[in-house]
Amino acid sequence: MKIDKFKVEEWFNKYEHKAIYDLADTCVESLSVNELLDITNANLTELYTRKLNYGDIHGSNKLKDSICTMYKKQSRENITITHGTIGANQLVMLSLIDSGDKVVSIIPTYQQHYSIPKSIGANVNILYLREKNNWLPDLDELEKLVGHDTKIICMNNPNNPTGAVIPDDMLEGIAQIARRANAFILCDEVYRGLEHNGEISKSIADIYEKGISTSSVSKVFSLAGLRLGWIAAPKEVIKEVNHQREYNTISVGILDDYFASVAIENKEKIIKRNLNKILEGKKVLTNWLKNEKYCHCSIPQGGTTAFVKYDIDMKSTDLCKKLQQDTGVMILPGETMELDGYLRIGYGNNPDKLKKALYIFSDWLEHQ
Ligand SMILES: Cc1ncc(COP(=O)(O)O)c(C=O)c1O
Numbered sequence: 001m002k003i004d005k006f007k008v009e010e011w012f013n014k015y016e017h018k019a020i021y022d023l024a025d026t027c028v029e030s031l032s033v034n035e036l037l038d039i040t041n042a043n044l045t046e047l048y049t050r051k052l053n054y055g056d057i058h059g060s061n062k063l064k065d066s067i068c069t070m071y072k073k074q075s076r077e078n079i080t081i082t083h084g085t086i087g088a089n090q091l092v093m094l095s096l097i098d099s100g101d102k103v104v105s106i107i108p109t110y111q112q113h114y115s116i117p118k119s120i121g122a123n124v125n126i127l128y129l130r131e132k133n134n135w136l137p138d139l140d141e142l143e144k145l146v147g148h149d150t151k152i153i154c155m156n157n158p159n160n161p162t163g164a165v166i167p168d169d170m171l172e173g174i175a176q177i178a179r180r181a182n183a184f185i186l187c188d189e190v191y192r193g194l195e196h197n198g199e200i201s202k203s204i205a206d207i208y209e210k211g212i213s214t215s216s217v218s219k220v221f222s223l224a225g226l227r228l229g230w231i232a233a234p235k236e237v238i239k240e241v242n243h244q245r246e247y248n249t250i251s252v253g254i255l256d257d258y259f260a261s262v263a264i265e266n267k268e269k270i271i272k273r274n275l276n277k278i279l280e281g282k283k284v285l286t287n288w289l290k291n292e293k294y295c296h297c298s299i300p301q302g303g304t305t306a307f308v309k310y311d312i313d314m315k316s317t318d319l320c321k322k323l324q325q326d327t328g329v330m331i332l333p334g335e336t337m338e339l340d341g342y343l344r345i346g347y348g349n350n351p352d353k354l355k356k357a358l359y360i361f362s363d364w365l366e367h368q
Pocket of ligand 1: 109224229
């Protein structure tokens with residue numbers, strides 16, 4: 001299967017190890033094993049005698065039960081466990097999309113949502129989010145794109161890179177449009193739980209009978225190193241996905257399964273920790289924006305990234321290359337997410353470093 005280069009991941013592979021200030025990252029500062037044990041009071045003795053076999057093939061009941069608490073209407077039978085959200089998205093697409101199918105993808109977003117359907121041979125129709133709409137989808141435009149021949153709508157909420165959070169009534173509106181066309185919706189909800197006002201938005205799996213939610217412990221729980229994600233979907237979809245999954249997953253690691261379960265069982269504590277960090281970083285970012293004459297942005301309402309427009313005459317890839325070369329500050333160019341003229345800035349890590357890096361960036365901009 002031929003597939004387009006994954007621009008964001010390639011950018012990371014090329015530049016991340018050289019960065020002094022990494023503002024491209026989308027994770028909230030990761031938890032160490034010690035921190036996780038402190039927060040959760042997990043007792044590891046039960047792990048010492050555990051045989052390191054494949055474990056529960058579709059994920060342990062302990063894990064699935066904890067994941068169900070992230071939803072209103074899901075039960076064990078509606079869940080399967082995957083290698084991160086990246087594995088979840090891919091499995092859904094490989095299971096449901098055939099060559100020639102019509103897919104509607106809402107971008108900017110994680111490249112999987114349009115490049116995998118394209119690689120399968122689907123006819124991919126793009127709905128662009130616009131800054132003037134605070135990066136929320138225009139439902140009239142969506143309605144025009146979605147027809148009875150549409151197999152699936154691929155989207156992401158809260159959104160990477162813009163930080164927009166689709167209000168619940170608008171999500172219901174999207175479900176209505178899909179319902180009329182009998183189309184699936186795959187909603188990548190990897191940042192759901194990191195809404196800045198503390199109100200977790202509705203999941204597509206809870207509000208739409210053909211809604212599929214993918215997520216993981218990478219962002220909301222700061223445990224990207226576990227590589228543990230899931231799909232919440234109607235039982236028939238889970239059946240299809242599990243069939244596909246036999247070929248690329250077997251099971252996830254049993255230690256990952258265990259640590260993810262205890263993290264999700266303690267979700268209030270971990271989400272509180274992460275929201276505090278995000279809000280601290282967001283304050284640094286918004287204060288910086290107030291005084292930075294070359295940059296502005298629609299203020300993010302969820303997740304860990306802002307999509308910042310800049311007013312100098314340079315392509316975003318050239319800007320980011322030169323900025324990093326000159327100063328060690330790494331920012332992600334909008335071109336890697338199909339929108340030149342923008343930069344993605346992650347603000348969920350160390351706020352002091354963030355502040356320093358943003359002022360280095362401002363100083364650098366003055367000299368261009
Ligand atoms: C929107 C989105 N989906 C999926 C992923 C992959 O996440 P995971 O670590 O859960 O595989 C990312 C990672 O940045 C993301 O931003």
